Amino acid sequence: MKSIYIGNMPYSYDEEDVREHFEQYGDVNSVKLIFDKETQRPKGYGFVEMEDEEAGNAVEGLNGTQWGGRTIKVNEANPRKPRFQVTRKW
């Protein structure tokens, strides 16, 4: 499983919209969009979890594409704090 970073999204996008884009490349395990904890406004970026191959395809296929008129950024996400990553698949 891989985490994918999505940036520069339109603020109007929600997790369902993101999921639909990524499901063209495989099964989406989870979608997480980041909101500002104080104002509750979307920060315009988020994360998607997919299987490794499908994640690669999705990154290749979706990076630099236009979502609602905005060119989004799609990349493999940085690993989070190691102690919080309890679910490893080794």
Added chain:
DNA sequence: GCTGAGCGG
């Protein structure tokens, strides 16, 4: 109710 760098409310 807009805005626009960024890696997790």
